Amino acid sequence: MAEPPKTTRQNLMVLGIETSCDETAAAIVDGRGQIHANVVLSQIDDHRPYGGVVPEVAARAHLEHLDGLIKSALTQAAVGFDDLDGIAATAGPGLIGGVLVGAVTGKAIALARNLPFIAVNHLEGHALTARLTNDVDFPYLLLLVSGGHCQLLAVTAVGQYQQLGSTIDDAVGEAFDKVAKMLDLGYPGGPALERTALTGDPTAVDLPRPMRGRPGCDFSFSGLKTAVRQRLPATDPGGNWRADMAASFQAAVADCLADRTARAIKIFSANHGSGHRLVVAGGVAANHFLRQRLQSVAEAGGMTWVAPPPALCTDNAAMIAWVGLERLAVGDTDSLDFAPRPRWPLDAASDRKAAG
Numbered sequence: 037m038a039e040p041p042k043t044t045r046q047n048l049m050v051l052g053i054e055t056s057c058d059e060t061a062a063a064i065v066d067g068r069g070q071i072h073a074n075v076v077l078s079q080i081d082d083h084r085p086y087g088g089v090v091p092e093v094a095a096r097a098h099l100e101h102l103d104g105l106i107k108s109a110l111t112q113a114a115v116g117f118d119d120l121d122g123i124a125a126t127a128g129p130g131l132i133g134g135v136l137v138g139a140v141t142g143k144a145i146a147l148a149r150n151l152p153f154i155a156v157n158h159l160e161g162h163a164l165t166a167r168l169t170n171d172v173d174f175p176y177l178l179l180l181v182s183g184g185h186c187q188l189l190a191v192t193a194v195g196q197y198q199q200l201g202s203t204i205d206d207a208v209g210e211a212f213d214k215v216a217k218m219l220d221l222g223y224p225g226g227p228a229l230e231r232t233a234l235t236g237d238p239t240a241v242d243l244p245r246p247m248r249g250r251p252g253c254d255f256s257f258s259g260l261k262t263a264v265r266q267r268l269p270a271t272d273p274g275g276n277w278r279a280d281m282a283a284s285f286q287a288a289v290a291d292c293l294a295d296r297t298a299r300a301i302k303i304f305s306a307n308h309g310s311g312h313r314l315v316v317a318g319g320v321a322a323n324h325f326l327r328q329r330l331q332s333v334a335e336a337g338g339m340t341w342v343a344p345p346p347a348l349c350t351d352n353a354a355m356i357a358w359v360g361l362e363r364l365a366v367g368d369t370d371s372l373d374f375a376p377r378p379r380w381p382l383d384a385a386s387d388r389k390a391a392g
């Protein structure tokens with residue numbers, strides 16, 4: 037539904053709503069990139085007893101807290117609904133019960149206040165955050181690493197993504213979470229594993245580097261996860277074994293991401309020229325060890341590395357409001373009968389190829 041631009045992005049202000057997984061979030065952002073409010077309520081304590089996210093529990097928690105969070109965001113930003121130019125809500129992909137709560141709430145506010153509604157792809161939120169935080173121009177190479185995704189994409193415009201590679205099995209965040217569980221590091225696993233690895237020896241356990249050196253830019257993490265399981269001691273040997281395993285796993289992940297990203301840099305630079313940015317985004321991009329490694333990879337490939345601050349790598353609503361702003365500025369809004377999508381690839385063409 038693209039229409040000609042109605043106004044410049046700079047003059048707009050949007051409410052963003054995010055409910056696709058286990059964070060309930062609301063944010064108010066303006067088109068200059070100023071974040072007036074960014075409220076995130078983690079459901080970690082609700083899910084901890086189960087060792088992972090329970091979709092039904094997540095959906096109920098979103099329903100219970102979202103209204104209050106939107107109110108807090110408006111209060112923090114010292115604005116009312118009348119000051120807003122649009123409502124952006126995540127409409128997929130994700131746990132559909134939670135997505136429905138956020139999308140329906142966003143539509144209801146849009147209808148009641150006669151405001152434009154933007155149904156946002158959660159992955160596009162991660163993909164465009166670097167434009168909010170670092171003013172990055174198109175085109176850029178994106179490594180999107182989260183709990184459900186691991187992809188390399190050429191980003192050429194809002195809504196324009198060409199997938200260069202993707203995981204053929206587990207997402208990288210999923211592998212972090214599963215390995216953390218094997219090591220009894222608690223939930224959520226990614227940050228706990230990173231902390232534990234700080235005191236470990238990354239060369240202590242010899243683990244595989246799946247896909248390293250292969251043609252193309254695809255990833256695989258399932259074999260690495262299985263290798264960790266096979267190397268777990270039958271009885272606790274004491275000492276620093278958990279930290280050593282965590283550090284060895286993290287080093288293997290870093291090698292895999294580095295190898296695949298270096299290949300993607302070559303392909304991207306051949307198509308788009310040199311001097312562009314490598315943007316790393318998604319929850320796993322909060323990991324400092326991986327950030328450093330990817331920065332070196334970018335520099336070796338002649339690219340500048342950019343990653344949003346860790347708090348804007350993990351799920352939040354500022355990134356959703358930002359997509360709303362980018363799309364609203366070009367008149368690309370959605371009707372109130374937009375149906376939320378549990379699956380919603382950024383590059384539909386490559387998804388069709390993979391499926392067919």
Ligand code: KG4
Pocket residue numbers: 057181182183184185208209210212213224225226227230318319320321322323324349350351
């Ligand atoms: O983007 P995100 O918040 O949610 C999804 O869209 O999936 O990503 C969550 C994922 C989880 O798998 C979490 O363990 C991982 O990001 N993660 C990390 C770190 N912080 C979050 N993985 C490794 N190191 C971290 N510091």
Ligand code: ZN
Pocket residue numbers: 158162182183318319350351
């Ligand atoms: Zn996410």
